Amino acid sequence: MDISNESRLELKAAVTRAQQKLGDEFPLQARIEGAQPTLQAAYAGILGHWVREAAPPAAGIAPQAVLDALSAMDAIVSDEQGIGCYPFSARKTEIRVHFSGRNVHAMCAIDALAIPRMVRHASRITARCVVCRCHLTCAVAANGSVEKENQNPEAARVVWEPGAGGGQACCIRLCAGIGFVCRHCTVSPDALTFSLPQAAAVGNAFFAFQRRLLEQYPT
Incomplete structure (x- = not known):
């Protein structure tokens, strides 16, 4: 179904607001771009390892002092499972790509x-689904766009529940509240909900700086 130009503008505005909210609550780009070149290079190396292979080992990929500094910035999440690097999690989650x-x-x-x-x-x-626990799948193109079969109004959505997790790390504080919900389930009125194309646009914009960083620090 076609939508009006006014509706398109409303959708674009909703995405822009979500991008701003996410950037305000988790200023990852500002932290990395404001870091010393040594930390930027190490971060790019960890991220590049994820892109090329899988989770880097918990030790050996960078000096421990550098890993500690990146962890303190909440740029990485390091534990016995390996080194997670947003958007990639070394820990098992219910969301797989x-x-x-x-x-x-x-x-x-x-x-x-x-x-x-x-x-x-x-x-x-x-x-x-974060509510009824049913299994969900969706397809995403290599350019980050959501496949057409997932764009209809009855497809799954993304829900952002405020204050879902405690602690300081984004993987707990924010990520615990950002999940998929099926078309049959309802969420709390305080939650933000996004269509799959909207959520993909938010994520692609938020992490766009990473591709530029990988080009700056090729590994």
Whole structure:
């Protein structure tokens, strides 16, 4: 169904507001771009490892002092599972992105929708509805756009529940509240909801700086 120009502008404005909110609550780009070149290079190396292969090991990829500094910035999440680097999670989550014979876990639904453009591969996302726990899937093109079959109003959506997690790390504080919800379930009136194309646009814009960083620090 075609939508009016006014509706398109409203949708674009909603995406812009969500991008601003996410950037305000988790200023990852500002933290990385304001960091010392040594930290930027190490961060690019960790991110590049994810893009090319999988989770880097918990030790050996960079000096421990550098990893500690990146962890303190909440740019990475390091534990015995490896080193997570938004949008990629070293810990198992309920959201997986499958592409080119690989599958990775995502920190949250918005992160998952941003991974295909990051790795430049058409991908399939599998997840569970955060309300009824039913299985959900969606396809995303290599350029980050949501496939047409997922664009109708009755497709799954992305929900952002405010204050869902405690703690300081974004992977708990924000990501715990950003998931997929099926078309049958309702969410709290305080939650923000996005269509899959809207959420993909938010994620692709939020993580766009990473591709530029990888070009600046090729690995």
